[in-house]
Amino acid sequence: MRRFVVLSGGIGGARFLRGLRRAAPDAEITVIGNTGDDIHLFGLKVCPDLDTVMYTLGGGIHEEQGWGRAAETFTVKEELAAYGVGPEWFGLGDRDFATHIVRTQMIAAGYPLSAVTEALCKRWEPGVRLLPMTDDRVETHVLIDDGDGGRKAVHFQEYWVRLRAAVPAHAVIPVGAEQSAPAPGVLEAVAAADAVLFPPSNPVVSVGTILAVPGIREAIENAGVPVVGLSPIIGDAPVRGMADKVLAAVGVPATAAAVARHYGPGLLDGWLVDTVDEEAVKAVEADGIRCRAVPLLMTDLDATAAMAREALALAEEVAAP
């Protein structure tokens, strides 16, 4: 197996990709990145998940934080606040601003996001081919209480960054997804893949949003190659992020087994759960999905590479006749 397609969100996906690159240094890796988290701020187009993948694999990431640039400063943001221009709750640093300025300028000049992403990656050389899931605008909205007895939809970033996912989420809506089309290269990469991997990214607002782009789920189902995922839930809680909250919004319990069932045996051939969730293996296999319990904490690059090797081994296993 030499060609892999990975459906990735932000931090979890980016870190897994670093392990996969280590585990399969000669492989051709195509990343289909979630763009449902994209947001327009200060007139600039910000693509948090694509940038997290690009910075993480390109060596520019703020390691401890997991997002944003290392050695970052916040002069522009402070100046914008001095003009009374917000939002202040979104942490855009000066280095990061440059990325969004280049992206916005190229998009204004008529380039699709996929071409812009390719241009930005020329600098970062992430060692993977990074594609946005779509060149069209898709925006994940979260339905929350409006405090007045009713409900209102807010941008995912507002739910997650401003409200810290501390309010009940009633639904997750990938606005524009139905009208979107896969970006150039996405379906081709899936068709040419030896295996498709779901990293421990959020199954609803990351992988789920990518699968909501018409044609992508079908292409994966019909590719005839192993589809293997890694559970983002360990011991009934997400390793990081708010997967439990948005899983609740779509009626899925926050367990490794329930997430596998949520993807479904029609899509998923293999599933890795953490060793603490060993008892979930039987339930997942009863659903028709091959399952193994292995350590799933991405504590360092070695541990992450080991996870990637387990995923590739499981892919080989399910591919065998």
Added chain:
Amino acid sequence: MRRFVVLSGGIGGARFLRGLRRAAPDAEITVIGNTGDDIHLFGLKVCPDLDTVMYTLGGGIHEEQGWGRAAETFTVKEELAAYGVGPEWFGLGDRDFATHIVRTQMIAAGYPLSAVTEALCKRWEPGVRLLPMTDDRVETHVLIDDGDGGRKAVHFQEYWVRLRAAVPAHAVIPVGAEQSAPAPGVLEAVAAADAVLFPPSNPVVSVGTILAVPGIREAIENAGVPVVGLSPIIGDAPVRGMADKVLAAVGVPATAAAVARHYGPGLLDGWLVDTVDEEAVKAVEADGIRCRAVPLLMTDLDATAAMAREALALAEEVAAP
């Protein structure tokens, strides 16, 4: 006299305005700012002259340099360069970027430049009413040799900042000026003024460009109030900038007397030349323009306020029956 209108370029105009504010603390000062130097960089709208006036009067200017922000950093620009995105020859700092981001965002939202400028000034409180000469796009181009026996037009900023005005300028063209209209408030301010002042700004690419907006020159000529200017040329050389080069391009010698004649007695009632140009007084008066020789070096705020007082005194003098 309590209401003054000042036609201003960048550094020279901004510094003069600081002196005028000191000289006439209770006056209502309306500044008509040159926007012919405006340039789109990195997809952002940059208004160098308006910003220099705003920063200078608002206390944010880099004092020694005369333009840009004090305590400036250049992280965004360095990052843009790391992406291979230029131009590198234009010095945009991080603090300055914030101004252009706010401006560009407001313009994209449909606000005219005059409304944007007013909004930016809410932060800076420059103590004057700052109006762009026009809300329309006017771009000063300079005709230079193309190195191939022909000629080509380049943006004024390219001529001035990148080429450092070191190549012959054959013509100065305010592209779009003929189709432009004065910004809201410009003609009203001129009509209500007790005097109109031309600070020692560039007579071609600053004051000249403002006068090229149809209606502004006529309004000043017909206002029936004193119009007094201060020579930007002292002893046959501009105090700073490239006035001599662009004066040559329009066939005007770089002397205090020639600049007065260039404006003409139909427009100008009074003219201040520096004491070193005392011999020019007679020639200017022979052209029908009242002229005085006074110190014109803006060495500090006191000296600049004294210049402003001389200009106001000359305005009173030419206004007297």
